[in-house]
Amino acid sequence: MIKILFPDGSAKEFEKGISIEEIAGSISSGLKKQSVAGYVNGELFDLNRPIQEDAEIRIITKKDKEAFEILNHSAAHLLAQAVKRLYPNAKFGVGPAIREGFYYDIDAGEPIREEDLEKIEKMMKRISQEQTVITRRELPKTEALAFFKDDKYKVELITDLPEGEIISVYNQGDFTDLCRGGHIGNTKNIRFFKLLSLAGAYWRGDSNREQLQRIYGTAWYSEEDLKNHLLVLEERKERDHRKLGKELKIFELNNDAGQGLALWLPAGYTVRKVLEDYVYKLEKKAGYLHVSTPALGTKRLYEISGHWSHYRDNMFPAMERDGEVFVLRPMSCPHHMLVFKSDLRSYRDLPIRYAELVTQHRYEASGALSGLERVRAMTLTDAHLFVREDQIKKEVLDAYNLILQAIKDLNLEIEYVELALRDKEKGKFHDNDQLWDLAERLLKELLAEEEIEYTEMKGEAAFYGPKIDIQVRTATGHIITMSTVQLDFLLPERFDLNYIGSDGEKHRPVVIHRGLISTWERLMSILLEQYKGAFPTWLAPTQIKVIPVSLDAHGAYAKKLNDLFIDYDFRSELDMRDEKLGYKIREAQTLKVPYQIVVGDNEVDSNLVTYRKFGSAEQVTVTVEEFLSMLKKEVIEKGN
RNA sequence: GCCGGAAUAGCUCAGCAGGUAGAGCAACUGACUUGUAAUCAGUAGGUCACGGGUUCGAUUCCUGUUUCCGGCACCA
Known part of the structure; x- marks a missing residue:
């Protein structure tokens, strides 16, 4: 007998090897029906996994937030099983649950086509009706490697697992998958699902490696929930800024103008102009100075800044005239460095905050372009703050708060805040360790002091420094960067920027790069979707x-x-x-x-x-x- | 860039076992002169994305290109 302790503090004795499902059944048949998995001493247990020792348990029911993930994770396995039956040579990558469903990355041996989804879904339904028990088994690494020897992806996954880690596999009839688990007990519990789309996905997210086919789907606990979700997906299409932009005559994308080069129509430009005036006033009140610099610059300028060596792949190619080589600017920081250098600066002058609505061109990968959300010519609500070291935290914080103000005024919602750091493994960052450590430490301290919740993103920094990115979610479910505050010790070095301190000596200022509310292009896409095209009166093209x-x-x-x-x-x-x-x-x-x-x-x-x-x-x-x-x-x- | 899909009138879409295309809305013309979501009638509008091939004949089949869509990678 083992002793089971419940969340309410009560305890009960059961036979050794009893499962969550059986314990739930012993309490009530209703609870048994509602239960999907459980926590046993903090570890996620499948519905039918035997409990071998005294334990504190919590039963997860369909209402709990983990329940959706468990169902969808199991649905991914069901998908893989169906694919394996239809494509016996299929090999499998990973198949997790995601926010609104699940996917599985598959190498079927032959291309799966969109029309094939229907037959795969039918096979899933059939397997569900077979009511196969899903069972967990643990085995040592060598055995796991032998078991999956025909699937090179699984072999790679297992090989990468740390030595000594328990490897578990899940079996459901004729299909067994490597999996950490949390499963739904029986294929019959996966009843209401739909396969949604087919896409390519690089193995382990690496564009240098094989590309698998990813099948997306969604699974729910009731027919009604599934229907409602599909309805939500339909409604989202109605909010798509590309559709609304056309209907409301906001912008035009014309192939002769060029891929990713948007034309602003009168209605769209009217909104943009209102936003320009709004940003100008907001920045004025916050002590920014407005400047204007050209979209074209010498290649030399970008060699000094380091963009030419770190960012060239994202730039349009150089052009030559009169022995000088020019580039379309991808960013305005170099120009603003020169604006700073246009005069002798005293410590009393700092901080100096230059703001500009910067039109810039970036060579974005063709497959990345999407309506106004990703374009190749964009106008950024940009600014560069030149500060003394003792002013860094206050200025970063002020910039951050100005962003919050703008986001609030626009009635937008922040999805989450990211702290983008360097990843030394990746070569794209400048290599002064001392500057990186200092910049990253300062931002971390600030976020902690202000109790701002954030997610660390290693390897996502700009080449010149770490950044705080503010992410929003679009109607189509994409997460995109709305605003950014970046700390930069590098460009002041490269441009040899100075100010005269109170000691009469030259000192190096620090630069804070700030994107207020993204670009007009991206902002417009977000606003259209946010308001479903019904702009609030202050923004409406026609009021x-x-x-x-x-x-x-x-x-x-x-x-x-x-x-x-x-x-x-x-x-x-x-x-x-x-x-x-x-x-x-x-x-x-x-x-x-x-x-x-x-x-x-x-x-x-x-x-x-x-x-x-x-x-x-x-x-x-x-x-x-x-x-x-x-x-x-x-x-x-x-x-x- | 990569994987899969798509491209028919200004817009939304139908159609074609291979025999050079159709609707609604919008536009234009005329009639009607109106109290909260579409007045009626008529006219015009298309190298069926572009190039090549198969065929007596291609918008339809094959192939290449371009662009768009769903993702991946990249990213404001």
Whole structure:
């Protein structure tokens, strides 16, 4: 007999070798039905794995957050089993659960096509109906290697496991997989799932190695949950900025203009201009100085900065004129170094904060381009802060807080904060260990002092220094970098930047690189998806649409109102086309104009405005003055 | 760049066992003069992404290229 201790503190004796499932069953049949796995002395146990000693347990039920992962991990195994039956020569990479489902990386011996997913899914259903028990077995490394000898990927995985580590495999009928576990006990428990897409994926994430085929899928505990998730996926497509950008005429990507080179249409440029003014004011208040520097620069400049040796692959090729070689700038830091050098600086001058809306060109891999999210010509909300060493922490923190302010104003949500560090193994970073250690230590200290939660990302730093990246999630589920603060001791060296200290001696300033709210291109993609195209009034390309009921009877009043709104700096448009009222209203709604105003006899007679706010069917009648002050307040407060 | 998929009118899409294409919306013309999501009628609009091949004949089949989509790698 063994003693099982429950989370509520109670204890009970069971036969040695009892499973979570059986313990759950002994409590109630309902709990048995709901249970999917359990923790035994803190270790994740499958539903049917025998418990051999006294233990403290916690049963995981379908409602617990781990349950989704366990189901989807098991679904990945089910997928692999189905593929193995259909493609007997198939070899397998890794097959984990992910945020919204699972995938498995497969080398099927022949290309799997999208149309094959259907038959694979059918096979999965059949195996599920076979109700095969999923059992765990532990074995030593040599045996594991022998068992998987025909699958070079598994052999590599096993070989890389530390000596002495327990290796476990999971069997379900005719299929056995290397796996740490946490499984669902029986294939019959995987009932509601769907294979979603097929993609290429490099083995171990290394583009120099084989490419496997990755099948994505999602599994749920009920038909309804699965249906709801598929609905969510459908709804996400409606938020896709490429679709909305077309519908709302925000931007255009034209092949003759060039791949990844976006054209801003009038509506899109209007929003961009509002954002430009917003950023300018925000930075003004924070003590930034605005400068402007060229998109073209000498290659020499980028040799001095180190971009030419560290970043050349991401740059468009050099061009030569009059014996000088020029490049399109991928970043503006070198230019801003020169701006700093344009004058003699005193310690009293620092910090100096140069901001610029920097148009820059980067040679992004063709496969990386995606709408406005990844482009090759972009305008960054950039800044470089030149500070004394004693000012570093405060300035990094201020820059960080300014970013938080902007993100809040735009009603965006941070997914998480990353601290991107160097990885010495990778060659792409400058090699002054002392500077790296100092920069990384300072950022870590700051994040700790301010109690900012973050994830460390080794090897993700810029070549010149570590950075704090602020990540957001797009409607399509991509994680992208929204903002960044980077600490740089290198470029001041390379450009031989100095300031005169209180001791009368020359000192080296430190540079903080800062991206406020990414680029206009990426920001626009994020905003379109965030607002589903319905911009808040302060950002909307057209804020007010004035529609007369009858052109003859109400046209003059409509024109008077429209002129007044424009005088008050609102972006108002008058619809005097010879069209039906319903037609014009529909169009205003389709274009998601925040305030749609219809004027008829009522309004003309009493000098009133009847508006309908986008997203609401309610018609509200107010005086012209009330309407103006309401709108003004809304715009200043950046309300929705 | 790599793996898989796709490309038909300005937009959304249908169609073609191989016999040079169709709808709705938008545009244009005319009629209608309207109180909260599409008035009616007519007109025009396409080298079916581009090049090569097979064929009596290719938008359709094969092949190359380009671009886009889902991912991977890369990354603001």
